[in-house]
Amino acid sequence: MLTIAGQEIRSRLLIGTGKFSSPRVMAEAIAASGSQMVTVALRRVDLNDPGDDIMSVLDREKYMFLPNTSGARDAVEAIRLARMARASGGGEWLKLEVTPDPRTLLPDPVETLKATEVLVAEGFKVLPYMNADPILALKLQDAGAAAVMPLGSPIGTNQGILTRFQVAIIIDQARVPVIVDAGLGAPSHAAEAMEMGADAVLVNTAVAVAVDPVRMARAFALAVEAGREAFEAGLGRRRGEAEASSPESGLGFLK
Amino acid sequence: MKIQCNGKDTIIDEGVSIEKLLLELALNPDTVVVECNERIILREDYGSHILVEGDELELIRFVGGG
Numbered sequence: 343m344l345t346i347a348g349q350e351i352r353s354r355l356l357i358g359t360g361k362f363s364s365p366r367v368m369a370e371a372i373a374a375s376g377s378q379m380v381t382v383a384l385r386r387v388d389l390n391d392p393g394d395d396i397m398s399v400l401d402r403e404k405y406m407f408l409p410n411t412s413g414a415r416d417a418v419e420a421i422r423l424a425r426m427a428r429a430s431g432g433g434e435w436l437k438l439e440v441t442p443d444p445r446t447l448l449p450d451p452v453e454t455l456k457a458t459e460v461l462v463a464e465g466f467k468v469l470p471y472m473n474a475d476p477i478l479a480l481k482l483q484d485a486g487a488a489a490v491m492p493l494g495s496p497i498g499t500n501q502g503i504l505t506r507f508q509v510a511i512i513i514d515q516a517r518v519p520v521i522v523d524a525g526l527g528a529p530s531h532a533a534e535a536m537e538m539g540a541d542a543v544l545v546n547t548a549v550a551v552a553v554d555p556v557r558m559a560r561a562f563a564l565a566v567e568a569g570r571e572a573f574e575a576g577l578g579r580r581r582g583e584a585e586a587s588s589p590e591s592g593l594g595f596l597k
Numbered sequence: 598m599k600i601q602c603n604g605k606d607t608i609i610d611e612g613v614s615i616e617k618l619l620l621e622l623a624l625n626p627d628t629v630v631v632e633c634n635e636r637i638i639l640r641e642d643y644g645s646h647i648l649v650e651g652d653e654l655e656l657i658r659f660v661g662g663g
Contacts, residue, residue: 383662
């Protein structure tokens, strides 16, 4: 079973709650995903529409909340958001995101490491969103991160795992769980991450923008399970040359 | 008196607590985090924290996100 910071987590699929067409579709998709941990963001209350409250559709008994610091451009902003998340009753879990460039939404490694150090000291269980940099992963782990979340490709691009080579090294070296986050656009991408030995994946856009988000959530759940099963079963080596599957002997009668 | 609430000038009565303001705005105090002048106010202090002229309030809560 997946264990993060000593907490057992049933599903290796983490689900984001952004971009859904309605709270009802979101709640149904999350239920279909089988996910136990969901990410949420923090924003100003819309004073023109104060009734729009995600907490009214998400059952806190059923799901662990993983508040993110999306929108933070540096460590100071991320720390401010983290403290707000805890004060909102979000608990100690935190997906740390520091993305100074709105065009790429790529994480700032220096500010992410700084914020991780401060927030770990404050008792947060920090899961940093990071570029797929094996050296940074080790530094975040040493700084006390509860898991590392390397990106497959930039947020919302649905490009899959463009960082395969680096993610493989991160998985090989990590002592904390590796959760591939961002850019997973199809169940096959999630299965690929799991086959590589990732401990979990986080998916949002691919589910939320599907024609049928509920069925897509189920498709991702199956893919994550299949990929994990394949990893544990042990995949055969890739080869450069063909090797017959059928016996090469016993063909004398053809000659 | 005038305060700033989520970046907007807002006129409120003197002596209003954070809790009273939230209720007037039809907000559930259990799901809204309040920063006053960039300091987080603990939920148990919403009732006793009286707003004063010029306070800058941020009312924040969870929304969908990835």
